[in-house]
Amino acid sequence: MFRKPMALLLLVAASLLTSIPALTASPRPGAQTSYFDNTGRDDVLSGGQKTVVIDTPKGKFKVWTKRVGNNPTIKVLLLHGGPGATHEYFEAFDSYFPGAGIEYYYYDQLGSGFSDKPTDPSLWDIPRFVDEVEQVRQALHLDKDNFFVLGHSWGGVLAIEYALKYPQHLKGVIISNMMDSIPAYNAYANKVLMPAMDQRKLAEVKKLEAEKKTSDPRYMELLMPMHYEQHVLRMPAAQWPEPVERSFAHLNEQVYVMMQGPSELGASGKLLHWDRSKDLKNITVPTLVIGAKYDTMDPAYMEAMAKKLPNGRFLLCPKGAHMAMYDDQATYFTGLIGFLEDVDAGKPMK
Numbered sequence: 001m002f003r004k005p006m007a008l009l010l011l012v013a014a015s016l017l018t019s020i021p022a023l024t025a026s027p028r029p030g031a032q033t034s035y036f037d038n039t040g041r042d043d044v045l046s047g048g049q050k051t052v053v054i055d056t057p058k059g060k061f062k063v064w065t066k067r068v069g070n071n072p073t074i075k076v077l078l079l080h081g082g083p084g085a086t087h088e089y090f091e092a093f094d095s096y097f098p099g100a101g102i103e104y105y106y107y108d109q110l111g112s113g114f115s116d117k118p119t120d121p122s123l124w125d126i127p128r129f130v131d132e133v134e135q136v137r138q139a140l141h142l143d144k145d146n147f148f149v150l151g152h153s154w155g156g157v158l159a160i161e162y163a164l165k166y167p168q169h170l171k172g173v174i175i176s177n178m179m180d181s182i183p184a185y186n187a188y189a190n191k192v193l194m195p196a197m198d199q200r201k202l203a204e205v206k207k208l209e210a211e212k213k214t215s216d217p218r219y220m221e222l223l224m225p226m227h228y229e230q231h232v233l234r235m236p237a238a239q240w241p242e243p244v245e246r247s248f249a250h251l252n253e254q255v256y257v258m259m260q261g262p263s264e265l266g267a268s269g270k271l272l273h274w275d276r277s278k279d280l281k282n283i284t285v286p287t288l289v290i291g292a293k294y295d296t297m298d299p300a301y302m303e304a305m306a307k308k309l310p311n312g313r314f315l316l317c318p319k320g321a322h323m324a325m326y327d328d329q330a331t332y333f334t335g336l337i338g339f340l341e342d343v344d345a346g347k348p349m350k
Helices: 014-019 031-035 087-095 126-140 154-165 182-196 199-210 217-232 242-249 253-259 299-308 329-345
Strands: 049-056 059-068 075-079 103-108 147-152 172-176 287-292 312-317
Touching (some): 049 126, 075 154, 087 242, 126 154, 147 329, 199 217, 299 312, 312 329
Parallel strands (some): 075 147
Antiparallel strands (some): 049 059
């Protein structure tokens, strides 16, 4: 659900991060000592990294995870987007979660980042990815008393599917910048996003797609200012934070195109007909839906999703787009941390 042009991946502005106002989080009493206490952990020598061996229909493979911190009642597994991106763009969480005492796990899905990269196309489907998440959960010893799953973009699809199949293992869910229906997502792109674009340039984009020339530099040259900088990350491309650039540079194109399709203006791959809009009511654990005003995903639709959830809450990032954890950080992390702390305290979602 998002991709970055290879021709522009060297544009880095790490200094931008220093200009974003930091949130202040009051640590729990004694939190600093306990947060960094690795007593009894089996990942101390590797600094929290753990390779998980997963079983698949095509054999065993290794996936990469990394733990940060300790919190016996709040442990968050981060599911990255793409599909086929990496954990790296979640690195902004390092600026906020430790200060709030939240334990969290970076994780590269099979085919991504530091994990194995098999090329058998049969591995790229939703049920197998969901089974992979469950195997990772078991390996990391997460359970219903502490386990939160946060899925962003494609990771939100995965979070919804996991919550529907394995609700007994969850304490809470965060669906970040993802709708519960790809047909609805495509309709929003067609009816709202594309009509607002320069129609002459959009016609050129469509022509390149029809000719299967999405790797042509001109394709992203057109889309960057009128789509990416407006609806993916609302900063000039030359100022995109380095973790975002790095994650997109490592995107697995095979996984991305097979699942999402080659177009940047909607989905067309294996996800084309994915729709859980009628099943969301069956997710009963506390769930936060995060949307953003300028997102590629319809914010009003995502607000309605939260109302369908028995224990749902909606967070709108009024300055943000699809990568709201960067272009509306204060709203994103204040709301996210507040949700985690409220669930942990047993507070109602509505």
